[in-house]
Amino acid sequence: MISVRAASLPESDQGSLGLTGGVRSSTAPPIEWRMTILPPPPHLQKLIRLLVEPDSANNLNSDDWDLVVRVAGRAKLLGTLHGRLAQAGVLGAVPKAPRRHLAGAHAFYLHRAQMARYLLLGLTRAFDAMPEKLVLLKGAAYVAQGIPFSVGRMFDDVDLMVSRGVLDDVESRLHEAGWLSEKPDAYDQHYYRAWAHELPPMRHPRFLLQLDVHHTILPVTGRLRPDAAKLMEAAVPIPGGPWCALSPADQVLHVAVHLFQDSDCVDRFRELVDVDALIRAYGGRTLDNALPNHAAIHGLGRPLWYALRYARAWLGTPVSPELALAVDAFAPPVIVQRTMDTLVHRALFPRHPDGRPPRRSPVSHRFLAARAVWLRMPPWLLAYHATMKSLRSARRRPAIEDPGDRQ
Amino acid sequence: MAVAPAPDIARVLREDGLVLDLGAARFRVRSDVDELVAPLVSVYGCFPFEFSPGFCDVTASVLRVRGLRRHLRPQVEFVVDGESPFEPFPASVHLPLLEWGLNFSFTERCTHYLLLHSGTVERNGVGIVMPAVPGSGKSTLTAGMVGSGRFRLLSDEFGVLSLETGLLKPLPRPIALKNASIDVIRSRFPNVALGPVFHGTRKGDVAHMAADQATVAAIHAAVRPGIVLFPKYQAGAALSVEAIDPAQAFSKLTVNSFNYELLGAAAFDAIHALVRSCVCRRLVFGDLDQAIRAIEMLVDDIGAGRVSAGE
Numbered sequence: 001m002i003s004v005r006a007a008s009l010p011e012s013d014q015g016s017l018g019l020t021g022g023v024r025s026s027t028a029p030p031i032e033w034r035m036t037i038l039p040p041p042p043h044l045q046k047l048i049r050l051l052v053e054p055d056s057a058n059n060l061n062s063d064d065w066d067l068v069v070r071v072a073g074r075a076k077l078l079g080t081l082h083g084r085l086a087q088a089g090v091l092g093a094v095p096k097a098p099r100r101h102l103a104g105a106h107a108f109y110l111h112r113a114q115m116a117r118y119l120l121l122g123l124t125r126a127f128d129a130m131p132e133k134l135v136l137l138k139g140a141a142y143v144a145q146g147i148p149f150s151v152g153r154m155f156d157d158v159d160l161m162v163s164r165g166v167l168d169d170v171e172s173r174l175h176e177a178g179w180l181s182e183k184p185d186a187y188d189q190h191y192y193r194a195w196a197h198e199l200p201p202m203r204h205p206r207f208l209l210q211l212d213v214h215h216t217i218l219p220v221t222g223r224l225r226p227d228a229a230k231l232m233e234a235a236v237p238i239p240g241g242p243w244c245a246l247s248p249a250d251q252v253l254h255v256a257v258h259l260f261q262d263s264d265c266v267d268r269f270r271e272l273v274d275v276d277a278l279i280r281a282y283g284g285r286t287l288d289n290a291l292p293n294h295a296a297i298h299g300l301g302r303p304l305w306y307a308l309r310y311a312r313a314w315l316g317t318p319v320s321p322e323l324a325l326a327v328d329a330f331a332p333p334v335i336v337q338r339t340m341d342t343l344v345h346r347a348l349f350p351r352h353p354d355g356r357p358p359r360r361s362p363v364s365h366r367f368l369a370a371r372a373v374w375l376r377m378p379p380w381l382l383a384y385h386a387t388m389k390s391l392r393s394a395r396r397r398p399a400i401e402d403p404g405d406r407q
Numbered sequence: 408m409a410v411a412p413a414p415d416i417a418r419v420l421r422e423d424g425l426v427l428d429l430g431a432a433r434f435r436v437r438s439d440v441d442e443l444v445a446p447l448v449s450v451y452g453c454f455p456f457e458f459s460p461g462f463c464d465v466t467a468s469v470l471r472v473r474g475l476r477r478h479l480r481p482q483v484e485f486v487v488d489g490e491s492p493f494e495p496f497p498a499s500v501h502l503p504l505l506e507w508g509l510n511f512s513f514t515e516r517c518t519h520y521l522l523l524h525s526g527t528v529e530r531n532g533v534g535i536v537m538p539a540v541p542g543s544g545k546s547t548l549t550a551g552m553v554g555s556g557r558f559r560l561l562s563d564e565f566g567v568l569s570l571e572t573g574l575l576k577p578l579p580r581p582i583a584l585k586n587a588s589i590d591v592i593r594s595r596f597p598n599v600a601l602g603p604v605f606h607g608t609r610k611g612d613v614a615h616m617a618a619d620q621a622t623v624a625a626i627h628a629a630v631r632p633g634i635v636l637f638p639k640y641q642a643g644a645a646l647s648v649e650a651i652d653p654a655q656a657f658s659k660l661t662v663n664s665f666n667y668e669l670l671g672a673a674a675f676d677a678i679h680a681l682v683r684s685c686v687c688r689r690l691v692f693g694d695l696d697q698a699i700r701a702i703e704m705l706v707d708d709i710g711a712g713r714v715s716a717g718e
Contacts (some may be wrong), residue, residue: 062462070466070488073516097462098434104518111669353488356470 023177038345040150043352044269047071050081051273052090052316054126065098070353076154077270078105083152092149109152113143115208119158124208124242127170127179133244135161135235137214137254138274143246144238149277154270157201157210161246164215165231171199171213175331179204187388195221195377195385217254218262221377226298248282249290253300258308261300262376264369265347266361272348275307276315283318292326300328310344343368417444419458424466430626431576432464434509438501439470440483446502450602450615452583453623465512469505469615471498486574487512497607503605505611506583510564513578514665518705520576521677522665523566526638528558528573530706533633534575536566536685538663544640544692547588550616551695556598557703560622561630570673573680574629579622581615589614591695633709633716635660635685636702644693648701653717656687684716 040048048070049056060068063374072078082102085091091099093394120140127134136144139155145338162170183189183200192200198214204211214229246254259271295301305327311317331337346364373382419425424437425447436447465487469705472482472495481498484491485508492511496504514522525538525692535558539545545563552558561567561575563582570576581602584592593601600617635656660678661667667674686709692698708714 063460066460066462066466069462074488095462096617097464100519101464101516104516107518107670107673111671114671351489353466355489356486357489357491359474 014333019190023351037310037341039171040314041349041352043067043071044075044349047077047081048315050395051084052276054084054090055083057090057093062095062098065095067353069098069101071350073105073351074353075267075269077273078102079109079152079154079382080270080273081152082106083109083149087148087151105154106152107156112155112209116140116155116158117145119204119207119209119211120241120243122177122204123160123211124180126173127242130166130169130173130242132163132166133232133235134242135232135244135246136238137161137217137246138258141238141243141251144241144243145245147281149281153274157212159212159214161214161217161232163169164228167199167213167215172203174211174213177204178206182210187392191385195219195381218257219376221381222261223375224257224261224299224303226300230297246289247294249294252278252282252287252291252307253294253298253304256303257300260303260306262372264365264372265344266365266368267348267350269348269350272307272311272315275311276317279308279311279317279319283320288320288323288326291323294331295327295330301327302332305330305332306340306344310348410512416448416456417441419456419618420444420447420696423458423460424468426461426463427451428457428626429454429578429580431520431562431578433462435463435676436467436505436509437466437468437470438505440498440501442498443469443501443505446602447505447613447614449600450502451615452600453618453620455623465509465516467505467508467512469501469508478592483587490633500605500608502602502615503583503608506581506615509580510569513565517567518666518669519570520669521566521568521570521667521674523568523660524564524663525566526563527561527566528552529561529575529630530558530703532704533709533712534630535634535702535706536575536632536681537635537638538566538660539638540581543638545638546582546584546691547591547640547695548638548698550582550584550588550592550599550698551595552702553582553622554592554599554616555699557699559625560618567630568677568681569629570670570677572629573631573677573684575632576629577622577626579618579626581617584614584616586611592616595695632681632685634702634705635682635687637688637713638690638692638698641691641693644691646694646697646701647689647691648705649689651687651689653682653687656682656685677686687713 046060046064050068069078078101080240082105085094085102094102116139137159139153140158142150142153157257179202181189181200183192189200192198197216197219198212202211202213217226217231218224231246231250234247234250236247237244245251252275255271255274259265259268291304295304308317308319309329312319343364346362347368377385416425420436420438424435427436467485467487469483470486471477472484482495483498483501483504485493485504486493487508489551493508523536523538525536526545527537528535528549537545537548549560551564553560560579560582562578562580564580565578566575567578567698589604592599602615602617604612604614606612637651637659657678660681664674667678686705688705690698705714
């Protein structure tokens with residue numbers, strides 16, 4: 001109902017990422033959206049400001065909070081927002097009614113984090129006396145590392161990465177410990193093992209969360225093939241347990257590729273919030289050096305370029321001139337930039353909560369979905385996979401669902 | 408507080424939405440279904456209709472499904488914050504869809520309360536929590552107690568327990584009566600306001616019993632819980648009221664709660680405090696009037712000091 005087209009495109013730039021111009025540090029004045037890229041849609045602007053400038057909580061009225069809570073809920077950022085406001089000491093500025101919603105989301109996070117720690121405790125026994133590195137990814141890693149920015153951050157499963165060489169050993173240990181594959185279907189099993197970057201997801205009756213075991217961070221059939229061995233080698237131990245986390249630069253790269261290489265970007269604004277948070281948490285000379293280096297080693301410069309471009313444009317992520325210059329080397333051609341600017345802007349942000357669910361996915365989303373599949377697998381494999389899937393689903397067409405089943 | 412005159416309600420529903428302060432939560436309701444206006448007024452008539460802006464805990468709509476099919480088989484869908492959590496319903500089932508949707512959204516969004524799946528009422532300052540599984544006669548019993556005029560409705564569906572105060576918050580939304588219960592209540596209490604009967608919904612026939620003026624006047628008066636009562640309707644059964652061990656009541660309540668696991672230690676403490684401070688009973692009944700009298704006597708016994716928690 002509310003138009004997301006907030007401003008027209010300003011005058012053209014020189015095709016650069018825009019990272020090199022107007023670079024800001026974390027002490028810079030409040031973010032201003034005046035890039036060559038459209039600003040975030042109006043219904044997100046107050047939420048974004050709260051995330052990166054929590055003090056702005058003092059300036060909101062109860063109408064603002066109504067929208068902020070609903071938008072944050074849609075974007076799965078309500079718990080994150082609680083964490084940011086609490087750490088800045090401004091929760092007290094939030095009126096009581098919306099504050100209770102923030103507290104509810106925080107309780108949800110605490111429960112998830114507890115379940116993740118409980119699961120990791122269970123895994124510790126299963127992996128007893130394994131010399132190889134066990135690397136936690138994303139949500140589980142942030143929890144185990146105790147990174148402040150991740151307090152309140154929603155996550156659904158625990159992601160673990162091991163070397164491909166020990167994958168069989170890891171899997172048999174997990175089976176022994178009672179973990180069962182979520183995809184018993186033979187073709188699905190084959191799909192994951194031959195072409196994915198992870199084992200089929202696993203569940204255990206004692207643990208709430210799902211476990212995904214990866215051997216690299218992108219599908220092995222994709223256009224970009226990061227060097228998994230080097231990722232493992234650079235991984236750093238997390239004190240107080242058998243676990244490691246990816247190196248800071250690789251954590252940023254992982255989020256960037258997940259968002260801009262292996263997804264359609266639709267409704268994934270919170271992953272851009274992760275990019276911003278990681279850079280703010282780790283930022284400094286070390287990261288400025290490591291990030292372009294690692295991106296070059298693993299061939300992940302392009303997704304990193306996108307991640308920094310949009311994080312800076314929409315979240316005011318502080319990017320040093322040196323880092324900006326180095327990453328600009330990975331920029332795509334201007335026409336691709338322009339196209340991606342438009343498509344990502346349309347897809348990434350959650351819709352206005354007063355809108356209706358679209359009956360059909362918009363053209364921009366379908367372009368991005370097609371792009372994600374194109375980047376994930378070569379055409380011959382796509383054709384084979386699509387044929388297999390449709391043959392199989394035709395063979396066992398399920399009964400038509402009772403429309404009232406879900407209430 | 409701005410109150411919309413009746414003819415404007417259809418317009419308010421289409422535009423900014425009607426704000427209903429239901430005690431434990433504020434709801435903003437929108438709809439483009441004009442047929443919904445009359446039933447909505449009949450079951451929420453005693454609530455102050457606001458169209459003020461400001462924070463609402465739930466903002467939800469019941470909207471016509473667009474597309475060519477609307478001419479053949481019109482449907483309505485429930486939309487909350489841009490999502491449709493259910494499949495569309497036939498257009499004639501608008502009010503039941505709204506009610507189910509609001510219940511669902513309340514449990515999804517108001518998780519800062521400990522939420523029990525219970526009928527809750529109050530008499531003489533004693534809050535009564537009646538946790539039950541569907542089909543145990545919870546709604547009928549609640550409706551009967553309220554219809555008798557001797558109990559105040561807090562909610563027919565939720566025990567809303569504040570973790571900060573340990574008090575029960577009222578949420579006196581319309582009581583959803585199903586099938587035979589509709590006539591049971593109508594014949595016993597001809598004075599209660601029942602909305603229209605919706606035939607052939609997924610749960611059979613449904614009619615909603617409206618909260619009265621006195622109930623609505625007290626929507627912000629929280630109540631200290633005094634009785635935890637597990638009701639069970641059995642056709643032809645003789646009335647029995649038995650004490651139930653607090654430990655057993657505790658474990659039954661944890662299973663009955665919508666968000667016990669999620670709230671962790673806070674929920675454990677809240678339910679522990681609840682069973683410690685309440686008289687815990689199991690009620691089996693075959694006759695509604697007998698059951699209501701028995702509960703009334705239990706409240707009187709507590710008031711007179713003849714029964715206290717832990718006995």
